[in-house]
Amino acid sequence: xxxxxxxxxxxxxxxxxxxxxxxxxxxxxxxxxxxxxxxxxxxxxxxxxxxxxxxxxxxxxxxxxxxxxxxxxxxxxxxxxxxxxxxxxxxxxxxxxxxxxxxxxxxxxxxxxxxxxxxxxxxxxxxxxxxxxxxxxxxxxxxxxxxxxxxxxxxxxxxxxxxxxxxxxxxxxxxxxxxxxxxxxxxxxxxxxxxxxxxxxxxxxxxxxxxxxxxxxxxxxxxxxxxxxxxxxxxxxxxxxxxxxxxxxxxxxxxxxxxxxxxxxxxxxxxxxxxxxxxxxxxxxxxxxxxxxxxxxxxxxxxxxxxxxxxxxxxxxxxxxxxxxxxxxxxxxxxxxxxxxxxxxxxxxxxxxxxxxxxxxxxxxxxxxxxxxxxxxxxxxxxxxxxxxxxxxxxxxxxxxxxxxxxxxxxxxxxxxxxxxxxxxxxxxxxxxxxxxxxxxxxxxxxxxxxxxxxxxxxxxxxxxxxxxxxxxxx
Amino acid sequence: xxxxxxxxxxxxxxxxxxxxxxxxxxxxxxxxxxxxxxxxxxxxxxxxxxxxxxxxxxxxxxxxxxxxxxxxxxxxxxxxxxxxxxxxxxxxxxxxxxxxxxxxxxxxxxxxxxxxxxxxxxxxxxxxxxxxxxxxxxxxxxxxxxxxxxxxxxxxxxxxxxxxxxxxxxxxxxxxxxxxxxxxxxxxxxxxxxxxxxxxxxxxxxxxxxxxxxxxxxxxxxxxxxxxxxxxxxxxxxxxxxxxxxxxxxxxxxxxxxxx
Numbered sequence: 001x002x003x004x005x006x007x008x009x010x011x012x013x014x015x016x017x018x019x020x021x022x023x024x025x026x027x028x029x030x031x032x033x034x035x036x037x038x039x040x041x042x043x044x045x046x047x048x049x050x051x052x053x054x055x056x057x058x059x060x061x062x063x064x065x066x067x068x069x070x071x072x073x074x075x076x077x078x079x080x081x082x083x084x085x086x087x088x089x090x091x092x093x094x095x096x097x098x099x100x101x102x103x104x105x106x107x108x109x110x111x112x113x114x115x116x117x118x119x120x121x122x123x124x125x126x127x128x129x130x131x132x133x134x135x136x137x138x139x140x141x142x143x144x145x146x147x148x149x150x151x152x153x154x155x156x157x158x159x160x161x162x163x164x165x166x167x168x169x170x171x172x173x174x175x176x177x178x179x180x181x182x183x184x185x186x187x188x189x190x191x192x193x194x195x196x197x198x199x200x201x202x203x204x205x206x207x208x209x210x211x212x213x214x215x216x217x218x219x220x221x222x223x224x225x226x227x228x229x230x231x232x233x234x235x236x237x238x239x240x241x242x243x244x245x246x247x248x249x250x251x252x253x254x255x256x257x258x259x260x261x262x263x264x265x266x267x268x269x270x271x272x273x274x275x276x277x278x279x280x281x282x283x284x285x286x287x288x289x290x291x292x293x294x295x296x297x298x299x300x301x302x303x304x305x306x307x308x309x310x311x312x313x314x315x316x317x318x319x320x321x322x323x324x325x326x327x328x329x330x331x332x333x334x335x336x337x338x339x340x341x342x343x344x345x346x347x348x349x350x351x352x353x354x355x356x357x358x359x360x361x362x363x364x365x366x367x368x369x370x371x372x373x374x375x376x377x378x379x380x381x382x383x384x385x386x387x388x389x390x391x392x393x394x395x396x397x398x399x400x401x402x403x404x405x406x407x408x409x410x411x412x413x414x415x416x417x418x419x420x421x422x423x424x425x426x427x428x429x430x431x432x433x434x435x436x437x438x439x440x441x442x443x444x445x446x447x448x449x450x451x452x453x454x455x456x457x458x459x460x461x462x463x464x465x466x467x468x469x470x471x472x473x474x475x
Numbered sequence: 476x477x478x479x480x481x482x483x484x485x486x487x488x489x490x491x492x493x494x495x496x497x498x499x500x501x502x503x504x505x506x507x508x509x510x511x512x513x514x515x516x517x518x519x520x521x522x523x524x525x526x527x528x529x530x531x532x533x534x535x536x537x538x539x540x541x542x543x544x545x546x547x548x549x550x551x552x553x554x555x556x557x558x559x560x561x562x563x564x565x566x567x568x569x570x571x572x573x574x575x576x577x578x579x580x581x582x583x584x585x586x587x588x589x590x591x592x593x594x595x596x597x598x599x600x601x602x603x604x605x606x607x608x609x610x611x612x613x614x615x616x617x618x619x620x621x622x623x624x625x626x627x628x629x630x631x632x633x634x635x636x637x638x639x640x641x642x643x644x645x646x647x648x649x650x651x652x653x654x655x656x657x658x659x660x661x662x663x664x665x666x667x668x669x670x671x672x673x674x675x676x677x678x679x680x681x682x683x684x685x686x687x688x689x690x691x692x693x694x695x696x697x698x699x700x701x702x703x704x705x706x707x708x709x710x711x712x713x714x715x716x717x718x719x720x721x722x723x724x725x726x727x728x729x730x731x732x733x734x735x
Contacts, residue, residue, distance in 0.1 A: 234507075269551035273487050273509025278550055316507035320490045327489070340670040368673045375670045398670060 001073045003052045003095065009073075010055055010097070013065045018103075020054040029054045029098045033086045033332055034436065035345025036409040039399065042338040051078070051092035056103045059120075060178065060186060060216040063099065067214060068184030070097060074462050079210035081122050081150035084329075086345070087434020089157065089209055093467055099214060101152050107131060108217065116175050116191060118219040121152030128220070138225040140167025140258070140288070143430075147329040152215045158207030160430040162325060164383045165251075166258035166288055167223065169430065171206050178217035179205050182460035191219045204455065209432050210466040212459045229291040231298035232259075232318040235283040236276030236311035240264045241357040243281045247384050248353045249304055255297045259286035259318075264360070266378030267394060275317050283310075284318050337396065342375055343405050344396035347416050351425030352388040356381070360391050362419040371411060373398040383429065390429040413437070435468040442472060476530050476632075476654070478539045479594040480523045480561075481585050481615070482516040483603045484548045496710040510549055515600025518663040522630050523598050524560045525665065529632040538562050540594075544584045545569055547684050557679035558671035564682075567689035582614035584689045589619060595654040596637065601625060601661040612659035619657070624650070626661040 010019045020026070030048045031037075040046035057063045070077050076096030083090060083102075092098050104120040107128070111117070115137075119128060126146050132138055142161040143149060149159070155177065160169040167173065176191035189201050205215055237243045243262040250260070261284040268276045276282045287297035337344040351359055360379055367377045375396035381389045395412050399405050417427045417440045427444050428437055442449050452471060456463065467473075486505035495505065512520070523539050530537035540563040541556050553564045567584045589597060597616075602609035616623035629640040633651060641648045642661055711728070715721030 269549065273490075273511045274549045274551070275507055275509040313507065316492060316495075319492045319494075320507055323492060324490055336667075337670070339667050342670040372672065372674060374673050376673060396670065398672060 001075055001095075006073070006075060006097070007053055009069055010053065010066060013069055014055060014057060014062045018056050018058065018062070020056065021052070025054050026051050026098070029080060029083070029100055030090065030092055031083060032088050032090050032434075033084065034088055034409075034434070035086075035337075035343050036405045037088070038332070039338055039343045039405050042335045043399075043405075045404075048091050049094040049096075051094075051096050051098045054098045054100050056100045058103055060104075060180065063101070063180045063214050063216055064184040064186055066097075066099060067180055067182055071182045071184065071460075071462055071464055075464060076467055077464050078466050079152070079156065079214045081152040082124065082145070082148050082154075084145035084148040084153065085157070085434065087157075087431050088436050089432060089434035089466070089469055091435060091468075101214070101216065102150060104152075104216065105150070109219075110135070112137075114191075115223070116219050116221050118191075118217060119151055121214075121216050121218070122150050125149050125151060125154060132222050133225050136225055137222040139173055139220050139222045140164075141170060141173050141220070144326050144328060146326050148332075151218050151220070155206055155215050155218055156208060156210050157432040158430065160383055162261075162382065163258040163286075163288060165260050165385075166256050169383075171203070173220050174202055174206060174218055175221050176219045177202060177205060177215055179213040179215045181213045182462065182465050186216075187213070188217075204459070207432065209434070209469040211469050211471065212455060212465065214465075226289065229294055230286060230288055231294040232284075232286040232315045233298065233301075234275075234285070234313040234315065234317035234321075235305060236268075236280030236313055237262070237283045237305070238280050238309040240281055240360060242308050243283055244353070244357050244360075244381060244389065246283070246304060246308055247381060247389060250301060251384050251386055253300065253304075255300050257285050257297050257301070258288035259284060260384045261285075261321075261380055261382045263380040264364075264378050266364075266376055267380055270376055270378065271394070272317075276313060277311055280311060282313075282317070284321055286318055286322075342396050342398050343409060344375075344394070345409070346392055346394050347413055348390055348392040348429040348431055349416060349420040349425050349427055350383075350388060350390040350429040351420065351423060355423040355425055356389055356391060359419050359423050359425055362423075363393060363416050366419065367395070367412060367415050370415065371397060371408065373400055373408065374412075377412075392429075410436070433470045438468060438470060438472055441470055476526065476535060476537050476596065477592070477594045478523045478526060478537070479589055479592070479597045480516075480519050480539065480541045481597065481599045481611070482520060482541055482543050483513055483545070483600075484510045484543065484552055485513060485603050487511040493710075510552075512552065512668070513600050513603035514666070515602060515660050515663075517600075517668045518665050519598040519600050519660040520556065520559075520561075521665050521668045522660060522663065523596075524669065526596070526630060526632055526637075527560060533632070533634060535634065540565060540592075542567070542585065542588055544581050544689055547686060553684050554676045554679045554682075555668070555671055557682045558675035559669050563685055565685040565687070568686050569689045578608045578610040578614055582611050582618055585611070585615050586618035587690065588687075589615075593655075596630070597621070597655075597657040598630065599657070599659050601659040609659075612657055616657040621655055621657050622652075623657040623659065624652070625659045627658045628661065628663045629665065630658055630660075 076093035077099050078092045079099050080090045081101045102122040105122040106120045109118040140163050142163050143159050154170050176189045178188045180186050263282040268282045287294040364377050377395045379391045379393040383390045397408050420427050421443050427440050486508040490508035527537040527539050539561045541561045542565045544567045547566045556564050599612040626642045627639050631638045636651045639650045713724050
């Protein structure tokens with residue numbers, strides 16, 4: 001579609017001031033924090049397809065009108081809100097439109113009887129948490145991107161927070177939602193504690209990464225906020241597999257701390273600057289809830305830990321972690337690694353208990369053999385379940401002269417994906433597919449993968465919504 | 476060119492909790508915050524390596540030593556220093572006690588190491604986070620009878636001289652100096668020690684820190700510069716939109732009402 005015609009059409013729908021066409025706004029809205037893109041931005045080699053414009057709707061009606069128009073004209077559109085993506089999920093198609101819901105930021109309802117809050121998609125998660133905590137509540141959803149992320153994006157990427165072992169992922173927190181389909185149809189899935197009325201339609205949109213609809217509103221459940229009754233402690237524990245075994249026993253015994261983190265010895269040295277003795281992993285435990293429950297969890301954890309080589313580090317490492325756990329967001333636009341000639345990032349996967357330690361060990365063994373320029377490869381478990389846990393790999397490598405950093409970056413990712421798939425794990429725990437893990441989606445989903453295309457064809461037959469995420473292009 | 480870099484590994488003050496800031500003093504146990512290189516020391520270490528590279532490029536010999544006083548640095552630190560290109564990592568190990576707020580004693584130990592080794596250039600960070608007296612570089616130079624430059628941003632090779640860029644009151648000052656001398660690195664565009672590969676660290680694992688006892692340190696340290704009054708200490712962070720606004724707020728809080 002002709003760019004001028006496209007823009008004038010959009011301006012007629014939502015007003016001139018809500019259609020932004022300047023280069024800086026378009027590039028800022030296209031910004032993604034995947035490690036190699038950050039390096040490229042500092043290096044001056046950053047190049048991303050240019051969208052025609054950014055549209056900032058003021059409400060659901062605007063979203064509906066815009067999507068109907070784009071669908072009719074078969075124009076690609078990328079939904080976004082907070083812009084904290086690390087998966088290229090927000091990068092637009094050339095000549096497409098970026099539909100930015102960040103101006104739709106409002107608390108619509110606080111229901112203290114039914115314990116839910118309804119907000120618009122562009123409401124910052126940090127604002128919601130502050131709003132609730134001031135009233136004695138919390139959603140329990142605290143991702144590392146908290147200072148940046150908005151509700152719409154968190155739902156679309158199937159986000160998880162650092163207190164998830166008790167409160168669950170965003171899929172456990174979203175009670176109901178409103179979304180707009182590619183043709184402009186507005187759908188609302190009502191709030192209820194549980195329903196037995198067919199497939200759970202919330203999951204059409206939770207984790208859809210914007211390819212099935214644009215989430216405009218959501219209702220989130222919340223809990224009582226009781227930081228004063230927390231139990232917390234940190235330990236050095238020798239051996240990652242021992243640490244994982246401890247977490248497995250704690251979980252299968254029926255205890256649910258809010259935070260269970262196990263950082264391997266590489267992260268202890270590089271991220272935590274040797275807060276645990278050398279050679280030890282760092283275990284961070286925090287229990288949330290009424291005092292009798294948190295005390296019981298603490299006592300059970302301490303009893304179980306007697307079976308391992310453990311050093312008690314007290315509660316201060318946990319207190320410090322609580323305060324500083326999201327500091328990385330402040331440094332996202334600083335050339336911290338670029339100034340060292342390095343690219344650094346993370347990549348998260350999950351697997352059952354029987355496999356997770358093997359995946360961690362295999363990646364750490366294979367990558368140094370394959371990459372001469374590898375600086376570090378570490379990892380931690382930070383979200384645990386009855387049946388398994390995640391590993392959040394942290395890695396860095398030196399940029400090579402004359403070699404695009406994306407090449408080495410994807411080498412790291414490929415090794416992690418392969419070692420995970422080989423052992424039946426899942427290749428993305430909470431960042432989503434974005435546009436860089438799509439190539440592994442057929443193996444991830446197996447025989448169920450065609451269902452994804454059927455959903456797409458039913459809800460977005462013109463394939464205008466966030467092309468490149470989740471679905472391998474069949475053409 | 477023989478280069479000595481004096482560095483310190485201390486608590487990562489960014490990780491200190493509010494409650495510890497409130498009761499902060501030389502006796503605070505900050506082990507939970509982890510141990511990290513001071514930011515100015517990190518610049519000094521990298522500048523030394525760049526000087527070494529420049530020497531080698533020009534066919535000159537170069538030897539870099541990194542020296543610390545106190546405990547042996549964590550393995551990750553000393554292996555990184557060797558992997559990055561340091562020829563020797565040395566530690567003057569103390570039996571116990573705190574070194575914070577003891578600049579004269581620390582400078583004495585550093586000078587004891589440097590005195591007979593004929594270094595052409597001694598680099599230090601201008602100060603470290605804890606025990607922040609910023610006086611060690613000057614006391615060290617004095618003990619060695621060496622000229623000293625403070626607040627340096629950069630040191631570059633200009634054989635047979637060195638070009639030192641200093642932060643001056645009204646801008647930058649570039650001096651051409653003849654070694655030997657001591658230079659304290661302040662805010663520098665060289666902000667980080669280079670990253671090193673796992674393979675080079677693996678090779679460096681065969682090396683060892685040269686450890687020697689720190690002689691001349693008293694068993695009980697007195698604090699000649701700072702006293703600590705545990706009662707009624709507090710830590711306050713002030714913020715302001717402009718220097719004038721900030722100054723007015725500080726003055727207002729500490730001294731009562733003033734006009735901005």
